Amino acid sequence: MATQQGYVYSPKKEEIKESVVEFKSKNTEKYFIWHIQGGLGKNIAATALCQNIKEAYPDRKLIMVVSYPEAFLNNPYIDRVYNLGQAPYFYEDYIEGKDVIICKHEPYHQTGHITMTKHLIENWCDLLGIKYTEQQPSVPVNFVQRQLIGLWQRQKPTIVIQTGGGPTQGQKYSYSWTRDMPQDIAQAIVNKYRNQYHIFQVCRPDGYQLEGVERVDQQLSNIELFAILVNAQKRVLIDSCLQHAAAAFKVPSTVFWIGTSPTVFGYKLHNNIVAKLPKKANQMIGSYLFDYQFENNLHECPYMELKDMFDIDRVLNSI
Numbered sequence: 415m416a417t418q419q420g421y422v423y424s425p426k427k428e429e430i431k432e433s434v435v436e437f438k439s440k441n442t443e444k445y446f447i448w449h450i451q452g453g454l455g456k457n458i459a460a461t462a463l464c465q466n467i468k469e470a471y472p473d474r475k476l477i478m479v480v481s482y483p484e485a486f487l488n489n490p491y492i493d494r495v496y497n498l499g500q501a502p503y504f505y506e507d508y509i510e511g512k513d514v515i516i517c518k519h520e521p522y523h524q525t526g527h528i529t530m531t532k533h534l535i536e537n538w539c540d541l542l543g544i545k546y547t548e549q550q551p552s553v554p555v556n557f558v559q560r561q562l563i564g565l566w567q568r569q570k571p572t573i574v575i576q577t578g579g580g581p582t583q584g585q586k587y588s589y590s591w592t593r594d595m596p597q598d599i600a601q602a603i604v605n606k607y608r609n610q611y612h613i614f615q616v617c618r619p620d621g622y623q624l625e626g627v628e629r630v631d632q633q634l635s636n637i638e639l640f641a642i643l644v645n646a647q648k649r650v651l652i653d654s655c656l657q658h659a660a661a662a663f664k665v666p667s668t669v670f671w672i673g674t675s676p677t678v679f680g681y682k683l684h685n686n687i688v689a690k691l692p693k694k695a696n697q698m699i700g701s702y703l704f705d706y707q708f709e710n711n712l713h714e715c716p717y718m719e720l721k722d723m724f725d726i727d728r729v730l731n732s733i
Contacts, residue, residue: 444474445508449518450481451498453580454636455679457482458658462535462549463542464491470544474515477508484636488554517542528703530678550681551662555637562641568612568628571647575600575613578621579654580708588620591715592673592706593653597622599670602726603650603733614642616656643667650733653679660684668733672723673706685732689723692716 446467450460457480468476468491475493478486483495496504508514519541526532526540539546566572577595578588589597601624604613608626615627616639623629630642640659643649649667651657653674660667661681668685669676676686697714698705706714717723 443512444471445477445512445514446471446474447477447479447508447514447516447518449479449498449516452481452522454482454485454655455653455658456534457485458551458553458655458662459534459679460538461485461489461551461553461662463538463544464489465552466539466544466549467491467542470542471515479504482636485553488556489552490554527678530675533677534679548682550664550683551658553640553659553662555640559637559641562638563645565638566614566642566645570610570612572642572645573607573611573613573648573650574616574642574646574656575603575624575627576616576651576654576656577624578617579652579656580618585618585620585709587709587712588618589622590708591717592708592711593671594621595650595652595670596720596723597624598720599724599726599729600624602730606730606733607648611647614646616642648733651684657681657684670724673708687724687729687732689717690725692722 448460448467450457460480464476464486476491477494477496478492479496479498479501480486481498483497486492486495509516519538521527521534521537521541524532524537524540527534527537535549536546575595577597577600578590579593580590600615604624604626607613613627614630615624616630619631621631639656640663643656643660643665644663649656649660649665651660651667651669653669653671657667657669657680661683664683666683666685668687669680670687671680672689676684676688680686694716697716699713700707700711701714
């Protein structure tokens, strides 16, 4: 290649290839990549195993690719956290020519999950080759984040009631019978405690309105929302992200279970109130590997009356 200044050496393709291989061989770092997709509660549950992975592979950097990075940011066992779908140059940085272990498994497809005989975390343990010891979620917060509990301080002691869960948009009906708290039960709880406590109702923007509560349905960071649990004297939750977060922060709560099971998603720390066993007919015409779906499944509900689902007096006495 000639220029006005003289000649510039142009390497051959073989030399370029050898240089690339030599450069890659100098990278002695090893990686363990764990891919987690799904809802916030599922991501919080996954935090239970980060320490175990790091202990099993101490010579590898733990790289997380997750749908909710905020749950993993302060974890001392994690070297990098990437938001799912936002990982530029990831293949070149961590996979191509690297010493890497990649875990992109789906625990929901495990037999133990489908048959509802194993906890979500135990199914992950099976996939990751880790011994299950009833590990609990852990979401460390820094000292600035701990100050967020001040957002939820009121003149009275507080109670948190989560009446609805799931995505804030895209759900056809505002009430999902499989996991949302029935309105009559939620209002009965409020009526019992409203004079002694300031009550927060955590719900989706389109969720039903309770009387005598402060409604929390606006967009918040995950840590801002979790702070409401730590400051409360009582927590009455459903199978959603807050019951996982309550376990991570080690704050016992009352959790309602209807179409899902504490055996699969719950924690012994909590007071788990399970709906009565229903008398099924043939409603589950659309169910394949899983029973009750979260959305658009009004026909699947096997309960003819609310009393068939829960004994309200017994529920109130257990909180």
